[in-house]
Amino acid sequence: MIVIEDVHKSYGNQHILRACSATVSLGEVVVVCGPSGSGKSTLIKCINGLVPFERGTITVDGVSVSSPKTDLPALRSRIGMVFQSFELYPHMTALQNVSLAQIHVLKRSRAEADARSEKILARVGLGDKRDSRPSQLSGGQQQRVSIARALAMDPQAMLFDEPTSALDPEMINEVLEVMQELALEGMTMMVVTHEMGFAQRVADRVLFMDRGQIVEDTPKAQFFTAPVSERARQFLTNVLTH
Amino acid sequence: MIVIEDVHKSYGNQHILRACSATVSLGEVVVVCGPSGSGKSTLIKCINGLVPFERGTITVDGVSVSSPKTDLPALRSRIGMVFQSFELYPHMTALQNVSLAQIHVLKRSRAEADARSEKILARVGLGDKRDSRPSQLSGGQQQRVSIARALAMDPQAMLFDEPTSALDPEMINEVLEVMQELALEGMTMMVVTHEMGFAQRVADRVLFMDRGQIVEDTPKAQFFTAPVSERARQFLTNVLTH
Amino acid sequence: SSAGAQEVDSIVKKLHDTQTITMGVRDALFPYSYLDDQKNPTGYSVEFCTRIIDDIKSELKLPEIKIKYVPVTIQNRQALVANGTIDLECEGTVNTFGRNKQVDFSSVSYVSSSQMLVLKSSGIKSYDDLNGKIVAVATGGSSEPDLKNLVAEKKLNIRILNVDDHAAGLITVETRRADAYFSDNGAFYGLIRQSKKPDALEIVGDEYGYAPQGFMVPKLNPTILWIVNHSMGKMFKSGEAEALFNKWFGQFGAHVSPKLRAAWSTQSYAE
Amino acid sequence: MNYRWDWSILFKDTYMGWLWSGLLWTVIISLASWAVALTVGLLAGTARSAPSRSARLLAGIYIDVFRNVPPLVQLFLWYFVLPEVVPDSFGLWLKRDLPYPEIVTAVVAIGLFAGSRVAEQVRAGIEAVGAPLMPAALATGLRPAQAFRLIVLPLGLRAIVGPLTSEFLITVKLSSLSLTIGVLELTAQSRHVENYTFQGFEAFTFATIGYLVIGLCVTGLMRFIDIRIGGAALRKTPA
Amino acid sequence: MSDFDWGIIARSSAFLAEGMALSALLVLVATVGGLILGFGLALMRLSSHWLLSVPASTYVTVMRTLPLVLVLFWFYFLVPLVIGRPVGSLASALLAFVLFEAAFYCEIVRAGISNVRNGQSDAGLATGLRRAQVLRLIILPQALRAMMPLILNQIVIVFQDTSLVYVVSLHDFLTAASVVASRDGRATEMYALVALVYLAICLGTTKAAEFYRKGLPT
């Protein structure tokens, strides 16, 4: 589904990603973790072409992301993405947020799009919030609208970039539950997160990144019991103990 | 040490604190938790008079906080406070941050203050960072400087307002460790936090707040096994499961 | 200062105390009141006033009067006279009903009338040639109402262009933004002198309107006002005034106009 | 202070007529310049974040030049210099045959100056509030132009209604510059009345109140717009 | 248009330099005086007592709504009446500038102070510092840094505004050039020169402000 091969990325003379390679197969859930600044967000944004990279290739469903011939918007519409800080459109209601791309990218009629949006909002537990503005919603609710916005495009895969780390502790669960359901329904997912509980429950594999490199790409069970690298072991101790 | 009796506080016609009463005895560690917006920060800021309140009394070591005769600055200098977002002075080095109030409040000479600051910085593990600016420090290091700043005043009690919730997960531990040490040394502490692991390890009692009220004031063991209120039970499930 | 200005004849009292009089002058109102090459105030009005001050000295039996020159501008001249800073304002301010509420005016020192400054090449010789033309006029000057009357009288079809001051009036004519600058003719002499191509310019049209000018004196100073008018009356009678006029305006071929002569005659004394 | 008050002059037909016509011209010039400023500012501000390098450069030069030459100098350049450096016949047309030459010149000069400031606000609004949502919009498959039109620009504009109020007020105040090229707007007329009557207090008071009322109307109008589109909320809560 | 005569600039340079000196003086006095007065106004506006905050905010609103030209006329006309002495255009213009720009500097200072996070003052107070100490040691140093680019921008505006003293017959740089322009009929050369000089100075300052702003830690 997603194939990352030898990707390099620099900002100025700072090497941010070095020789990153990984694959996510259809229906797989891959969790990405690692210390701050290790390049997790950068890697995940390379996948749908939000961040251009210098070397290597990434293909999604056989389509190369970096090829100039690729219709990037079309490719992106097939991959849902959820951001740490929600990034909802603050001047639109929840429903409008979810409908916008359906109307302008998938060319659905407004009525069609709104009907679909209502269904998806109900699915993430927000059937009654269709007319609320983002500023009237709690963080957890905003993030669920943002997941609905991605799902409304019927994506073939979903990317999550620390979807719960801007949330109050009590609201983390409501978002994780929605994600867990998605995973169980067979959605292909790549999730940057520090929620090790979530990883333990639904991940198939864990990628561990450090200083721009993928230093560990192991099945979940092995990652939590016997990580290969010293850095990952230390990271796990730090994150799990408190 | 700290006695809170029937404190009420409103912003406009919004009742933020309602009839809050609690005590923190000498050497005790009290953890405060509760949902977002329940008034935890407001309560803790009432204790050193940063937030004025309308009804009730708070006494620290027998001195009333709200009495107009009280020398508030003097009282505050005897209570250390640590904030969620560190609030270091960005235009000063770590050492200057720690020395400032010693010089201007305790009237120590610069040399004396700096000597003391160095010792305390070393104690929180930052002996080598004395000349760094806050912007050159990681979040965890900044929070430790901020603890040192409070400790340098030789406080009789310390107040913490979510000291780890703005930190990357990996850095939480380094701050919690410093706090744990303080607790073990017998410091009187009142800590707003969602780190239940920390509470389980060092708290004597847990206060649970909801909508401006202290709905639960129970010894640690009981709080985690058999909380009194339904709301606290639900909160614990949410915070502990992910 | 403020309180002193309220009492009667404050200037006389001040003259007795300090032997100093303040004269308001302009820095570039050629030839009425301007600074010469040595930056000394001079001109028709300044000389006129200097002689008046001689008379003040003898009337008040003062051994000496020192003159303190205070430069004024269009905008601050009346405030400075009204508050008593200036005892005698010497340039030639048109005496109107409205202005008389704030300050007193001396006898008529000069009567300006409006005329047109045009480029010779424009072919404009009289007001009747103005139809369809653009005419510049200075905002706030006495020519502005004159022009309105003229337009109504002659049923002229012109476009009026407002300019800020005389210099701007000259430029509009020279750059052909306007065909004529309609203004009080006393100002034209200075403008022509200032122009780079004086020969290309021409003053045309009949003298229009009646704008009597005088020197301003603060209110509540009847003695000074009387001496000023008395002194001027003597100069009108003796021909001294006409000699002064010829000294300053003769160089441009100007003569004492019938209107000015009439004013002077009315304001002078019998033997 | 030796001053004879006479408020009645404000009600004398002539002077009242002058002052009201001055007020009217001030309003007309302000509105017309504001229309120019908004149009030009919107175009240039948008062009500043356009993908085309040359568009960005061009807009940047416009903003830098027009913002950094005093508006009065610009007015003089348009009025005194432009007609002299273009071919004679066109220059004469500018000076003589253009309808209302002074007013049009003032509107163009003030409008282009204010436009450069509006452009800066538009750019800042887009950068601070609109642009951060670009990745999110692109990620849903919107094309860059669509994302800009549907999300970035509307958001950027909503966020700057407040700052634009200041720019609108500045434009109103700039209209008074046109008195230097002979437009009889409010300030000029108040000076005009002062000149005729020596009643400066009364005349300037009228003008002062006139500007205050215009200012209050502008502020009220913009605040109304701001509330209607929810701009304040955008500025406070980080989106 | 006749041929350009750039020699006119050299011949009038002394006169122009005098004009520039006056512009510089106005900028200096308006900025220093405006900042001092503006600082006081800002403290008043930030005060929780309405007797202090309402007059200050009224003053600022009025000054910000009026055109500088009108304010210049007001003072030109008013000052001699009030103090009963001729003060000359320069003194009245300086006074008008200081009082006018104070309103704008007040807003800059206020923005600078409110830009400093609330928590900073809480943090200072919590260590036992007094309010005045917090203001002096913690808030102001940070506010000043945030204000620097705004102050630079305002200086550009003040400098541009100095061209308005033309209306009270003071010879600032622009007016000096205007005089030469009309005296010698060289409007094109003179106004082009004026525009370039202003552009160079103001653009330089604006860019410095931008540069400074980018360098600020956020």
Ligand SMILES: Nc1ncnc2c1ncn2[C@@H]1O[C@H](COP(=O)(O)OP(=O)(O)OP(=O)(O)O)[C@@H](O)[C@H]1O
């Ligand atoms: N637009 C950019 N320009 C320059 N450097 C950048 C840019 N974006 C990211 N970086 C740098 O790239 C590095 C990796 O950033 P990235 O956001 O991918 O890390 P991360 O693993 O997601 O960290 P975090 O857990 O804090 O989100 C960091 O050092 C960051 O400073």
Ligand SMILES: Nc1ncnc2c1ncn2[C@@H]1O[C@H](COP(=O)(O)OP(=O)(O)OP(=O)(O)O)[C@@H](O)[C@H]1O
């Ligand atoms: N300065 C203020 N003015 C008005 N309302 C305020 C102010 N400060 C806090 N509040 C309100 O008081 C309530 C309690 O706030 P407080 O910060 O004490 O909650 P909290 O329990 O600390 O929440 P969190 O976990 O989000 O920090 C909230 O509803 C908040 O909106």
Ligand SMILES: [Mg+2]
């Ligand atoms: Mg990241």
Ligand SMILES: [Mg+2]
């Ligand atoms: Mg809080």
